[in-house]
Each structure stands twice: as structure tokens, then as C-alpha cells.
Amino acid sequence: MKFREVNHAKCKTYLALSERARAAALIDPMRDRIERYLALLAYFGCRLEMIIDTHTHADHRSGAIELGELTGAPVVMHRRAPAPHVSRHVDDGDVLNVGEIALRVLYTPGHTPDSISLYAGDRVFTGDVLLIHGTGRCDFAGGDAGSGYDSITRKLFTLPDDTLVFPAHDYRGHTQSTIGEEKHSNPRIAGRTREQYVELMNNLGLPLPDGIQEALQPNQTEIDASALNFPTLSQLNQVRQLDPGEVLAKLNAPSAPLILDVREEEEFRGELGHIPGATRIALRDLPERAGALDAFRDREIVVVCRVGVRSTTAAAILTGLGFDRVCNLKGGMIDWNDARLSVEH
Ligand SMILES: [Fe+2]
Structure with missing residues (x-):
């Protein structure tokens, strides 16, 4: 089995490959890179079995639905995902199988109400809930700092310390971390109580992402802004x-x-x-x-x-x-x- 980050950009898309089953899953594909993903799947000779969005993205258009239409692969999201045409809704504890790869769904709301993490034994894909030396903002699209704190401290931080952490975004050139490292040195959450974390996150004063409505609304509704x-x-x-x-x-x-x-x-x-x-x-x-x-x-x-x-x-x-x-x-x-x-x- 192989896991690859395939965008080499601030927005991360992960390819999970089972060479034995010639099957693959894509996690958080971007709409403007669909051709690249199809080329990679052809290169590895793998069928796309599943497309998973860890949450409804606000900063870029998701490629999930279009990629699903092109390949026939089902689109998987949490049951609280707002968009129509998600083929499979999942909840905490569900297991997604791609060949011998098992991705266990952890429901980790906070950044959005539909955020999931995917635990694959030695690694966890954390979406935008837990970032490397950071955490995802909770101030729009139904985000909630208190539930973000609970998701990180009660779910993600209970995984083994050596679990590798792969988030959906990184703005500073990091590619991976571990649960142990984030537990001890994540500057947003390490050593903070729930109240202190909520206070911090509710007062970050960040500007909204560029073009938020142009990305968020079509991702939530599947309707193009031009329509x-x-x-x-x-x-x-x-x-x-x-x-x-x-x-x-x-x-x-x-x-x-x-x-x-x-x-x-x-x-x-x-x-x-x-x-x-x-x-x-x-x-x-x-x-x-x-x-x-x-x-x-x-x-x-x-x-x-x-x-x-x-x-x-x-x-x-x-x-x-x-x-x-x-x-x-x-x-x-x-x-x-x-x-x-x-x-x-
Ligand atoms: Fe996000």
C-alpha cells in the first residue's frame, strides 16, 4: 500500500493506493487538478474506488462530484455534509476499505460540522481540524471552537503518539507531523484549557478566505455561481x-x-x-x-x-x-x- 500527497501545494490531496487490489482512494481532490489525478491513476494502473472529502471546503472548489461523475467512484462525506449527490454518508466508527487499506472514520467537528478524520493505523488524515503546528479556524461555515477542542483532545490526541499526521492544508511548507509532537508543541492547543482555546479561536481576527462565496456556495450546493x-x-x-x-x-x-x-x-x-x-x-x-x-x-x-x-x-x-x-x-x-x-x- 502507498500513500502520496499529490498536489505539492498548500491544499493537500492524498492518494491511497492498494497495488495488490489495483484500487485507490482520493482524499480532498481539487476541481482544477482533476486531469492530474486521472493521469496518476492511469500511471499506477489503479481504479478509483472512492473519493472522500474530509469536509465542505471554503477556500477551493472540491473536485469530488465531478471526479465521481467522470469515474463512477462514489463520493463519501460525513452525514452532516450539506451538498446533494454525496453517494455515501458516513459517521464516527465507519470503516472505508480500499483493497487492504482500511480507513476508519473519526467524526471530528469544529472547523465545520461535517469534518471527519481518517485513521489508517500508522497515520491519520486530519482534514482542517488539526494542522501541523496549528488548527483549522472555526469562525464560519458552522464552525465551533469548543467542539474543535473536543475533537482534537478527545479523539485525535488519544491515537498513539507515533501516528503520522497529514492535514488538508499547510501554509508553511510542513508535510507531516505526529500526534505526539502536536500534543506537546502545537502552539494553538498544547497546554490550553477548553475555555482558553475557545477564547483564542474566537478572537483570531483573520480575514475571510479570498473568494469564499465562490468556493463555499458551489461546494455546499453543487450549483455554479454563474447559474x-x-x-x-x-x-x-x-x-x-x-x-x-x-x-x-x-x-x-x-x-x-x-x-x-x-x-x-x-x-x-x-x-x-x-x-x-x-x-x-x-x-x-x-x-x-x-x-x-x-x-x-x-x-x-x-x-x-x-x-x-x-x-x-x-x-x-x-x-x-x-x-x-x-x-x-x-x-x-x-x-x-x-x-x-x-x-x-
Ligand atoms: Fe477547510
């Missing part, structure tokens, strides 16, 4: 968020809101189901089909999707189109199902 006028971050932040209990209370009240589900047809009918009585208009069709909602201009609208990310975009678009009573189901159908509320399939 849809995406709301700004401040418009997104203004969307009113309701948890499942609050939405249920509204549905049981005399003037129940319209439930607008913006997922794709196969998700609406899929394992998570949909809220009984929901109307479906996929996010990609919303600008041109919003006229169908004119009868509901005076009524409240609750927008719903898988985890509440696409629906927040939809809610902001509707607000911009003059619908004044729009809110969002926070956590989407994942949290709705986790709360064991009723669904239709």
Missing part, C-alpha cells in the same frame, strides 16, 4: 433559524406555515424523507419558480433541506425576492429525524 446569484454572507446571517421543536410548534398552531423543501427529488423521497405536507422546489430552480409561491407571500414559509445550509441560501433568496416571513429549519432533515419527528417518504 445562481448567491446571497452575501451578511444576508445569510440574517436568516431566522428555528430548531425542529419550534417548527413543530408552528405546524401545530392554527395558521401553519408552508414547509418549502429545496432538496433534489431523490433526497426528498430518500432515507431522510420529508416533513408531511412539504412542497418541493429544488434550490437550483428557486429563482425561476418562486412565482409559484406568490400565494404564500403573507404566510410564513419554513425552508428545509438536508442539514439547513442549502435552505438558508434559499431563505435569503426568497427574502431578497420580497417574501418577508421566511425562516429556516436549523439542522434540516438530519436534526428533524434525530428528534424522531414524523416524516413521509
